Amino acid sequence: MGAWVVVIVFLAVVLLGVGIASLRIIKEYERGVAFRLGRLRGPLGPGIVVVLPGIDKLVRVDLRTVTLTIPPQEVITRDNVTARVNAVVLFRVIDATKSVMAVENYAVATSQIAQTTLRSVVGRADLDTLLAHRADLNEDLAASIARQTEPWGIQVEVVEIKDVEIPEMMQRAMAREAEAERERRAKVISAHGELQASTELRDAAMTLSESPASLQLRYLQTLLELGADQNSTVVFPIPMDIVRPFLESTERPADSTGDGVSHIRRVRSDD
Incomplete structure (x- = not known):
């Protein structure tokens, strides 16, 4: 009787150990x-699942978003400029069964696909597009990578080009181009300013010419402003409209004197 008790206790302990060893805890994000x-049972979890030791094999798959950094890639753009481009890819598993059955290592496969797609997409764009329209390239990269990873149960969420390195000679050329563009804009703005100023001066001159009193008031105001500076010598132009009456009054006696002299000369010639 005692031997049977020992056997029963031993079997109970073994069954209890096997039962404990068969329990697995799958987290909420797994x-x-x-x-x-060897045959697929399907996805399990989250929570407690039973996996028989020696009979079942469990592969855990993380469903959280994975950040994958693409190392710098040597790329030749469409306009034959060599550049080094790196990027970051955010993806996550949406089908755990496909990520295990369809590909050996989905993280490595996604990284390789991202590298080749980055070189292909950037190679079809020129340098200006790469620098100024990076958002369009990001969308094109995300769509291209997603088409290839979708059969693996991988969803690509974001693809961002982080940095673009170009040769130093090209950087100097771009700096000279930007400087020339700024000088061109400055000259255009200055020319527009002179045109507007000349237009305003023309309108002001026409307004003053219509009212001589306003012109005289403007001259008096200018004299007042010059006097406030305490200058010792002031050279101020006087309009001919003001001086002409004085000149005409001084020329009349001279003309009459000249007529008398010419008359005397004619009389002497007659003698």
């Missing part, structure tokens, strides 16, 4: 892909 004797 899924388990189980194989029983």
Whole structure:
């Protein structure tokens, strides 16, 4: 009787140990892909799942978003400029079974696909597009990578080009181009300013010419402003409209004197 008790206790302990060893805890952000004797059981979890030791094999798959950094790639753009481009890819697993059954290592495969796609997409764009329209390239990269990773149960969320390195000679050329563009804009703005100023001066001159009193008031105001500076010598132009009456009054006696002299000369010639 005592031997049977020992056997029963031993079997109970073994069964208890096997039962404890068969329990697995799958976290909320994980899924388990189980194989029983090599055959797929399907995704398991989250929570407590039973995996028989020696019979079942459990593969854990993380469903959280993964940040994948693409190392710098040597790329030749469409306009034959060599550049080094790196990027970052954010993706996550949406189908745990496909990520295990369709590809050996989905993280490595996604990284390789991202590298080749980056070189292909950037190679079709020129340098200006790469520098100024990076958002369009990001969308094109995300769509191209997603088409290839979708059969693996991988969803590509974001693809961002982080940095673009170009040769130093090209950087100097771009700096000279930017400086020339700024000088051109400055000259155009200055020319527009002179045109507007000349237009305003023309309108002001026409307004003053219509009212001589306003012109005289403007001259008096200018004299007042010059006097406030305490200058010792002031050279101020006087309009001919003001001086002409004085000149005409001084020329009349001279003309009459000249007529008398010419008359005397004619009389002497007659003698």
